[in-house]
Amino acid sequence: MKTLIVYYSRTGNTDKIAKIIQEKLNCDIERITDNDKYKGILGFIKGGFNAVSGRGTTINQCSKNPEEYDLIIIGTPVWAGTLAVPVNTYIIQNREKFKRKIACFTTCGSSGYEETVKEISKRCEKSLSATLSITEADLNNPSEKINTFINKIKN
Numbered sequence: 001m002k003t004l005i006v007y008y009s010r011t012g013n014t015d016k017i018a019k020i021i022q023e024k025l026n027c028d029i030e031r032i033t034d035n036d037k038y039k040g041i042l043g044f045i046k047g048g049f050n051a052v053s054g055r056g057t058t059i060n061q062c063s064k065n066p067e068e069y070d071l072i073i074i075g076t077p078v079w080a081g082t083l084a085v086p087v088n089t090y091i092i093q094n095r096e097k098f099k100r101k102i103a104c105f106t107t108c109g110s111s112g113y114e115e116t117v118k119e120i121s122k123r124c125e126k127s128l129s130a131t132l133s134i135t136e137a138d139l140n141n142p143s144e145k146i147n148t149f150i151n152k153i154k155n
Contacts, residue, residue, distance in 0.1 A: 001101075003027035003153075004064055007075030008086040010038050013107040017134050017142060018075045021105070024150055028069070033060045034086045056089040067097040071129070071153065078108035078116045083123075091123045098124055103153055105132035107139075129153065 005022050009015035009031065022029040034057045066072050076087040083091075083106075104120045106113040113133035121128050132149035134142050 001070040002068065003071040003073065004066060004069040005029045005073045005075060006032060006062070006064070006066070006090060007073075007105075008032040008077070008084045008090075009075075009107075010077055010084065013134070013136075013139060014075050014077050014105075016139070017105060017107055017132075017146070020142065020146055021073065021075075021150065024146065025153075028064055030062050030064045032062065032086045032090050034058060034089075035060070036085070054088070055085060056092065057085045059086050059089050059093070062090070065097065066094050067099055069100070071101045071103060072098055073153075074102065074104045074120060074124075076104070076106055076116065076120070078106050078113055081115050082119050083116050087120075088123065091120070095124050095126075098126060101129045102126045103130040103132075103149075104128055105134065105149065107134045109136050111135075 003025055005018050007014050007018040036057050076083040102124050106116050117131045130149055130152040132145060138145060
C-alpha cells in the first residue's frame with residue numbers, strides 16, 4: 001500500500017513521531033511548512049488563538065500529490081484542543097485528493113486529542129482507518145502505541 005505521512009511540527013515532537021512511523025512503514029513523508037512564526041510563548045498563544053478561531057494560513061507548496069497514495073497519514077500537534085492551523089489549511093486544500101484511506105496521529109501535552117481526531121475526520125470528510133495519540137508522557141517510549149497503530153493500518 002503506497003503511503004504518505006504528511007505532518008506539521010512546531011516543537012519537534014510531531015516530527016519525531018512522524019519519522020519513527022515513516023521508518024517502520026518505509027513510506028514517503030512530507031513536512032507541512034508555512035511562514036508564520038509560532039515560536040516561543042507568543043507563538044504558542046497566536047497558534048492556539050488561530051486554531052480555535054478556525055483560521056487558515058499560507059502553507060508552502062508540498063511536493064507530494066496525495067491523490068497518488070492509497071493511505072494518507074496526517075500528523076498534527078494539538079493546539080488549544082484542535083488541529084494545528086497549517087494542518088487545517090493542508091486538509092482544506094487537499095481533501096478532494098484523499099481518494100482512499102486516511103489515518104492520523106496527534107501529539108499533545110496531556111489532553112485534547114479526542115476532539116482533534118474527530119475534527120480531522122470531519123474536515124477530511126472521511127472516516128479514519130486508524131488513530132494514534134502521543135502525550136508528553138509517551139514521548140520517551142512511544143514504541144508500543146506506534147506498533148499498535150501500524151498494525152491497525154496494515155489490517
